[in-house]
Amino acid sequence: MGMAQIATNNLDFGSQIDAWVRKTEARTLAVLRESTQRVVSQAQSRIPVATGFARASVRASLSEMPPIIPGAHGQKGASYSYNSGEVASVIASAELGGNIYIGWTASYVGFLENGHSKQAPSGFIGVSAMEWPRIVSEVTAEAKSRVGVG
Secondary structure, three states, X not given: OOHHHXXXXXXXXXXXXXXXXXXHHHHHHHHHHHHHHHHHHHHHHHOOOOXXXXXXXXXXXXXXXXXXXXXXXXXXXXXXXXXXXXXXXXXXXXXXXXXXXXXXXOOOHHHHHHOEOOEOOOOHHHHHHHOHHHHHHHHHHHHHHHHOOO
């Protein structure tokens, strides 16, 4: 084996490693994004619903926590629906090493989470956040099965 052949093999090896790293980073990012979306979906499914305003108030950001908006409570007798597009779009643009902030902006969301004198706490955020490790494990297993890794 001559020096030229070793150099060529080393370049191929380096290219293979680069390709493997790119695929690994892409898979890791896909797991992060899908896991985040599932945690949001879990939290959304646990919010007590009267009008749907609290559920519809979920926002996402890559730069800061969406603030609770004082006075944001919707109109009595109205019905509100959740459009997942905005949140999904933010999650889809997240990068590894960055933050994804998910928050509900309804003024009373703290009462829904923690309870108050007339309502037991639902804990929709906290309970869903505690499921993060399980959800990440599930999404990782699904990703591995798609690429044939056990």
